[in-house]
Amino acid sequence: MILISTRLLKNTKISGITLFPFILLKNRSDLHNKILVNHEKIHLRQQAELLVIFFYVWYVMEYYFLLFKLKDSFLAYKSISFEREAYAMENDLNYLETRKFWSFWKYILK
Template sequence: MKVVRNNIIPFGKGYGAINLFGILFAKHNMAVTPEVINHEMIHSRQMRELLFLPFYIIYVVEWLINIVRYGGNTRRAYYNIAFEREAYRHSNDLDYLSHRRHFAQWRKQ
């Protein structure tokens, strides 16, 4: 995975990295560990399965719905996006992508 270090993307102080179309943009002070790379590689797999654009549309719509669901708590809304739940659940399993099932973000675990 290509990593681009910068001080602009991702926007906001609470975020250290973002995966845009398979490229990881990370702030200079962000520790890019194997677990972070694995988390973002899981997102890359999700993106490819959904042909990229639908991934981003579903991601944003689910986040907005979650903001309403969780009374404006944007952090809780973020952690409850199906894509994030899968990626965080398996970040420490560096072998996860070798046995991940298609559309695992929507399967019962």
């Protein structure tokens, strides 16, 4: 389910965030942004594959490992395997139809 949450995302640079089972978008106009919505749907699939809680644990651990290694918060975020897969495949609107189980694995530390 996609929700508009201007208040929650108001003072952030975030356009959208996935908190299973919801996709929260900052602006109503982003409902028509197929690439952003696809990016967030990829995160929904990742979260479901890892039974949600393990996704968040892995995400946070990978982020802090990369932050320590790279010493740059934005670069650490962009280097997280889940984000790398989502950014790499967000333009392929049919990706989720052919995506294999745990496809994020091939994006880990490469």
